Amino acid sequence: MSSSPGSRSEILVEGQGPALTVTFNRPEQRNAMTWAMYDGLYEACERADADDDVRVLVLRGAGEDAFVAGTDIRQFADFTGGQDGVAYERRITRVLDRLEDVNVPTVAAIRGYCVGAGLAIAAVCDLRLATPDARFGIPIARTLGNCLSMPTYALLLHHLGPARTLDLLLNARFYSGREAHAAGFVTESTEDLDEAVQQAVDRLVGHAPLTMWATKEAIRRLRRGRADGDDIVSRVYGSDDFRAAVRAFSAKQPRTWTGR
Structure with a gap:
């Protein structure tokens, strides 16, 4: 304040x-x-x-x-x-x-x-x-x-x-x-x-924090003239959230997002 x-x-x-x-x-x-x-x-x-x-x-x-x-x-x-x-x-x-x-x-x-x-x-x-x-x-x-x-x-x-x-x-x-x-x-x-x-x-x-972060970061970079993004993809696909969501989707269970 x-x-x-x-x-x-x-x-x-x-x-x-x-x-x-x-x-x-x-x-x-x-x-x-x-x-x-x-x-x-x-x-x-x-x-x-x-x-x-x-x-x-x-x-x-x-x-x-x-x-x-x-x-x-x-x-x-x-x-x-x-x-x-x-x-x-x-x-x-x-x-x-x-x-x-x-x-x-x-x-x-x-x-x-x-x-x-x-x-x-x-x-x-x-x-x-x-x-x-x-x-x-x-x-x-x-x-x-x-x-x-x-x-x-x-x-x-x-x-x-x-x-x-x-x-x-x-x-x-x-x-x-x-x-x-x-x-x-x-x-x-x-x-x-x-x-x-x-x-x-x-x-x-209710949405996946890392998916939203990746979207924001990609658009920020593109607007500022950057096109590199392998680190974004690596962070999201390597996350606990992604692995847990794949398991939950296959088991037809609800998922909880942690942002990690």
Whole structure:
């Protein structure tokens, strides 16, 4: 849990059974990210990987108005030149890479605004569930006049393709949850977000951890330009889970996944 002196916690990290839930907790500011919140998100990723009981990491925003409405503009007040921007984008990329590298499945639960850095945070999650009226965008061409890092541009291209990425950024467009679902960015568009998230958690907890890890790791590597994967195959096929599942399947018995 991370907090600012004299204020309530800006980010809440709570274990709920097999799920670790991160709540961005500045609803009056539409959960705009502070440095402390970025640090808290990184720490939550570390916690998820260190605790064998955590099977799913869920990210959500407090209140009804936003998942995350970008970085709090006050964080830019002391910038004096281009190198400050380079340092900022590197700092954000470090957090995004850490979130993408989490071993367990990650789920973004999105209602309201998912803007700027918030959209990037959602993009590195494995599954995105959103209300139909959620708002996705990076309107920097008509707001701050800044730009993104190359890894973030690559992330958008991966999910949306060149045409939609250019539309989103050049036209400062917002996509609704319905439109983002139609574009393939949102996994599920639903009015009952809480129920959809719970169903997703229950489903993921029942699946083989190493199979899901292998899928995540393979896609991460391919997106980053790597095609090697013999170590992934060796780890999964050499696991206790695989051997036990083969025996259970042959004997028509239930199986229990251990992640080993």
